[in-house]
Amino acid sequence: ALTDKLEAIFKKLKGKGILKEEDVDAALKEIRIALLEADVNFKVVKAFIERVRQKAVGKEILESLSPAQQVIKIVYEELCELLGGSTSKIKLSPNPPTIIMMVGLHGSGKTTTSAKLARLFKKQGRRPMLVAADLQRPAAIEQLVTLGKQIDVPVFHSYEIKDPRELCKDALKKAVIDRADPVIVDTAGRMHVDEELMRELQDVKNVLNPHEILFVADAMTGQDAVNIAKSFHEKIGIDGVILTKMDGDARGGAALSIKEVTGKPIKLIGTGEKIDAIDEFHPDRVANRILGMGDVLSLIEQAQKAYDMKEAEKLKAKIEKEEFTFDDLKDQIRKMRKMGPIENILSMLPGANKFLKNIKIDEKEFVKVEAIINSMTFEERKNPKIINASRRIRIAKGSGTTVTDVNRLIKQFHEMKKMMKQLKHGKGFKLPKIFPF
Ligand code: GDP
Ligand code: MG
Numbered sequence: 001a002l003t004d005k006l007e008a009i010f011k012k013l014k015g016k017g018i019l020k021e022e023d024v025d026a027a028l029k030e031i032r033i034a035l036l037e038a039d040v041n042f043k044v045v046k047a048f049i050e051r052v053r054q055k056a057v058g059k060e061i062l063e064s065l066s067p068a069q070q071v072i073k074i075v076y077e078e079l080c081e082l083l084g085g086s087t088s089k090i091k092l093s094p095n096p097p098t099i100i101m102m103v104g105l106h107g108s109g110k111t112t113t114s115a116k117l118a119r120l121f122k123k124q125g126r127r128p129m130l131v132a133a134d135l136q137r138p139a140a141i142e143q144l145v146t147l148g149k150q151i152d153v154p155v156f157h158s159y160e161i162k163d164p165r166e167l168c169k170d171a172l173k174k175a176v177i178d179r180a181d182p183v184i185v186d187t188a189g190r191m192h193v194d195e196e197l198m199r200e201l202q203d204v205k206n207v208l209n210p211h212e213i214l215f216v217a218d219a220m221t222g223q224d225a226v227n228i229a230k231s232f233h234e235k236i237g238i239d240g241v242i243l244t245k246m247d248g249d250a251r252g253g254a255a256l257s258i259k260e261v262t263g264k265p266i267k268l269i270g271t272g273e274k275i276d277a278i279d280e281f282h283p284d285r286v287a288n289r290i291l292g293m294g295d296v297l298s299l300i301e302q303a304q305k306a307y308d309m310k311e312a313e314k315l316k317a318k319i320e321k322e323e324f325t326f327d328d329l330k331d332q333i334r335k336m337r338k339m340g341p342i343e344n345i346l347s348m349l350p351g352a353n354k355f356l357k358n359i360k361i362d363e364k365e366f367v368k369v370e371a372i373i374n375s376m377t378f379e380e381r382k383n384p385k386i387i388n389a390s391r392r393i394r395i396a397k398g399s400g401t402t403v404t405d406v407n408r409l410i411k412q413f414h415e416m417k418k419m420m421k422q423l424k425h426g427k428g429f430k431l432p433k434i435f436p437f
Contacts, residue, residue, distance in 0.1 A: 017061055019070060024056045027071040031291075038251035038290045041226040044260045052078050065300065073300050076287055083255060083283035088265040090117075090240065093211045096181035097129075099172075101208055103201055103236055104216035105228060106189035109244035109270055111140065113216050114186040115147035116270065116278040121182060122153055129180035131171040132157035133164045133204060134188040144186055150275060154180070164188070164200060168207045185210070193228055198235040205236060212239045214267065217258055219245045225254035226261050233262040244270030247277065252286050319420045326381035329413065330373040333366055371399035372409050384410055 028049050035045045052075050061070045092098045102110045114130055121128040130148050132155055134140040141157050148155035156171040168185065175183045187204055190197045215238040232238055241258055246269040255266055266281045288297055318324050375398030380387050387410060396403045
């Protein structure tokens with residue numbers, strides 16, 4: 001197994017504190033194979049490995065990890081970061097209707113996914129409309145009409161109109177009259193990327209002026225995923241990706257390839273033929289799957305937990321000595337944001353819990369808090385008492401926030417410290433079992 005090989009490579013290294021170049025390279029050879037086996041495009045693999053190599057060499061090895069695990073951890077984190085996108089939701093226009101154009105090769109799942117999306121929007125209480133703009137075959141129109149009936153969503157279609165541009169113009173008019181929103185346009189595909197298809201899609205795009213162009217891709221697409229995604233992105237310009245057929249055996253290497261060449265987030269995944277088989281994209285899960293090393297990763301997780309406990313002890317000591325500063329707060333927020341959905345981990349935070357609830361569970365707020373802290377001087381972070389009115393104005397300016405924002409953060413920080421003090425004096429101050437930092 002891969003783990004054994006890696007362990008063998010690193011055996012002689014154990015106990016040394018830093019990852020060395022030749023050892024990282026040896027480990028990355030194995031990672032390279034794992035990625036290729038997952039059908040990540042070879043060029044993408046090469047670039048990825050090189051980046052990881054540069055990151056890994058010289059890195060300190062966590063006490064609780066073996067060097068091999070440390071390399072895998074870095075690879076895993078890099079994968080998650082690469083796969084993750086900050087703007088992964090489908091954005092709706094403030095001026096309805098939002099126009100969503102679905103593009104992709106034949107058989108990738110455009111028609112099915114269009115209907116799945118319509119169903120999701122309908123469930124949110126919106127009034128979606130589907131448009132059958134794949135006029136290549138009558139069967140394509142029928143397919144969408146049937147799906148529309150199933151979910152009770154209107155499907156704009158015509159068996160007479162032969163020009164998709166004309167059809168789309170009519171569809172937009174109808175959408176405005178019906179106050180439909182969003183409008184999801186299913187377009188034609190081909191077995192292979194060709195000029196004619198791209199021209200048709202460009203024409204349709206020009207008529208629609210879509211807010212979102214979603215590239216639908218089959219997760220089973222192998223090495224070709226890069227070229228296909230590249231063509232669509234260069235010729236049409238995509239805003240996001242939906243990866244279908246993730247319920248199959250594919251390890252999902254296409255996700256990495258597509259993300260790497262387009263830089264566009266994977267917004268959703270298709271997980272079956274049924275109309276409700278659509279899911280959020282979780283970078284960590286897919287990274288796991290691409291690496292195909294579930295056992296190793298759970299090992300790392302265990303080790304990480306042990307390490308986290310140590311860090312938690314350090315934090316506890318700081319709180320007890322009343323040395324908790326803005327720098328510590330920033331550090332905690334950093335660590336938390338790395339952990340994924342903030343809602344899930346809020347409950348694990350002692351003391352800070354209330355503080356975090358106050359600043360709303362919103363990624364944007366966290367960015368703001370970090371910006372404010374970054375604009376403080378070293379001295380201010382350590383000793384917030386010195387932050388007077390003129391300093392507050394400076395901090396607000398420097399962080400692109402308002403004095404109100406700064407005031408609120410400082411107030412909350414003081415409240416949090418007060419709470420920490422109470423906790424300290426009460427006998428109830430214990431760190432929870434699963435402590436994220
Ligand atoms: P299009 O040519 O791009 O419009 O693709 P279709 O929507 O017609 O889908 C092609 C085939 O893939 C159909 O048989 C779908 O049922 C199937 N399909 C689409 N999405 C998924 C998915 O997420 N999982 C599975 N297992 N099958 C899917
Ligand atoms: Mg279709």
